[in-house]
Amino acid sequence: MFIAANWKMNLNKKQIQEYIVHLENFQFNDRVKACIFPSFIFIDYLSSLILDKSISLGSQNCHFETNGAFTGDISPYSLKQYGCEYVILGHSERREQYNENNNFIKKCAHSAIDAGLMPIICVGESIEIRNSGNAINFIKSQIDECLPENCKDIYIAYEPMWSIGTGIMPNNNEIEEIHSLIKNEAVKKNIDTIKVLYGGSVKPDNAEKIMSIDNVDGTLIGGASLNVKDFLAIYVAAVKQLNVIS
Numbered sequence: 001m002f003i004a005a006n007w008k009m010n011l012n013k014k015q016i017q018e019y020i021v022h023l024e025n026f027q028f029n030d031r032v033k034a035c036i037f038p039s040f041i042f043i044d045y046l047s048s049l050i051l052d053k054s055i056s057l058g059s060q061n062c063h064f065e066t067n068g069a070f071t072g073d074i075s076p077y078s079l080k081q082y083g084c085e086y087v088i089l090g091h092s093e094r095r096e097q098y099n100e101n102n103n104f105i106k107k108c109a110h111s112a113i114d115a116g117l118m119p120i121i122c123v124g125e126s127i128e129i130r131n132s133g134n135a136i137n138f139i140k141s142q143i144d145e146c147l148p149e150n151c152k153d154i155y156i157a158y159e160p161m162w163s164i165g166t167g168i169m170p171n172n173n174e175i176e177e178i179h180s181l182i183k184n185e186a187v188k189k190n191i192d193t194i195k196v197l198y199g200g201s202v203k204p205d206n207a208e209k210i211m212s213i214d215n216v217d218g219t220l221i222g223g224a225s226l227n228v229k230d231f232l233a234i235y236v237a238a239v240k241q242l243n244v245i246s
């Protein structure tokens, strides 16, 4: 299981320091990975705070070029140098607000892999697409167009846009349907290992239910990850779920 905290453009230096203090005596489980995605500017600071703890570090985005005239962008190689292991790509907020398209995301994924980062590619439909009955086809084409060629391992996050920050969620069958579709599409592309995370209104009170759904390999958490107690409660729900299946 993989429990990811996407802090988006939130938390200042003092808040991050206080957050990490709360994690100090927490017993992380080897089979459930926790990963934090702070904003770029705090990656180095966070890395210095979590040096000897069982938490991984990730970035919320990267550029597809190694270096060059890309004002305001970050190379995946720089992220790697600062201790990142994962990078979120194609979050719907990037797709909507910065016009990132499938082709751009695929190039970023290639470049992230070359730099030694694991991409977490986000897919998810709008409410209009869901209501028109086209969610399956839409996700299929996102997967088809975003997934890098010849990659062995990949993470995909299914984040229905209408569920992000709304408190509204797909039902268990809808989540299972999309997660198994994503895994089937990845198999067609000869990917060895694919992990599919669910994101959208994940909270302590629904985390156990979400993680009991087939083909859910973890969660990508926005709002609830800003509160360390909520984040840890979701983490504990993942550990409980693992104990149920094993």
Ligand code: 13P
Residues within 6 Å of the ligand: 006, 091, 159, 163, 164, 165, 166, 199, 200, 201, 202, 220, 221, 222, 223, 224
């Ligand atoms: P919320 O958990 O706030 O709905 O956000 C989900 C998300 O966008 C994570 O990337």
